[in-house]
Amino acid sequence: MNNTLANQEKSTFVIIGGTSGIGKALAMQLRNEDNTVHIASRHTGVDISNEKSICEYFESIGAFDHLVITAGSYAPAGKVTDVAIADAKAAFDTKFWGSLNVAKHAARYMTPNGSITLTTGMLSRKVVAGTYVKTAINAALESVTKVLAKELSPIQVNAVSPGLTMTEAYKNMDDSARSTMYDNAKNNLPAGKVGEAKDIAMGYLFAINNPYVTGSIIDIDGGALLG
Template identity: 65%
Template structure:
């Protein structure tokens, strides 16, 4: 019987899906290290990430949920500098985390990254998110080979009720949720806790690596 507590490092775990996952993992009497911009860690800064893992030491599982924001708009309208900033956080931040976290991951450990349904669903005015998420999914499979026997997977969420949409008016937000609900085969918009369960599946199933799990209520079906 395993007596040691499982140690998780969760980057981006102070809000949204990350926070829901943190709560679920903590309920298992595990050790959960949570870091984000709110706690002072900028994952787009490689040196900061390097030093962060030095302070943590050995651990079992790395999960990266940081970087949900990306500018929306047509390619002719979005400032390239804003697109690069989004890439720096979500894509390069995930690379920084995998690169410097991998050396501390114990035998049997894993890395779980976060993409999003726009990697494979064509929606106008979302080229930045589409590009970032597609890059993460492709890179996940490469890392699964490079870092083996560490398992590397990704979760691809659809629209999820989180704080990411707090900047919208309540009416606009509710209208968006209603449109999405009506378009999904499952007939509901996901909660952060729904998506968090997919991370736990990838963490717990030792036969999964290089996988991308869609948790989108069927959004990719059409």
């Protein structure tokens, strides 16, 4: 990975969701560059849907420079007529409201030249039956990203929108079904491959490293949105 922070002073990062998948890949890259990296997730006792938990977490860290949120990727699949509204609300509480909860409390501790990078997903703009919950969550986050970029300026606020990525998110799938899903993507995506966590991590590094990017949605999906 060659999209580094080499031209910047060493910084302090907070990665919410950094114990696995994309967040973990990003944390490894940042630590290789001798930055201070704080990682939090449910596995470390931090619940992004719990405002008290988030408030106490940032109080314990104090001032820092950059925030990345990759937590909350789960959403129930199924048609509108089949998915329980309670389950849809629970997914919103985690990824949408949880991300806003984190941004709200983090902003007061961040340096003016810092950045916040959220995580959405290609389903915000790609119509796929049976994915209305994830579609709605990601679309809402992308809209709010632009509002936050204005409200929190000069802090930069962006979102990375990944496509299908080989991470632990699919570990509970049947092995054969997972392999078929990856093969189909590889054969149909313009990029000719399935994304890896390190590929997506480059997008966060770009958002952090470029001082002229804010309010942007950075698509890293192998060309999935091309049709």
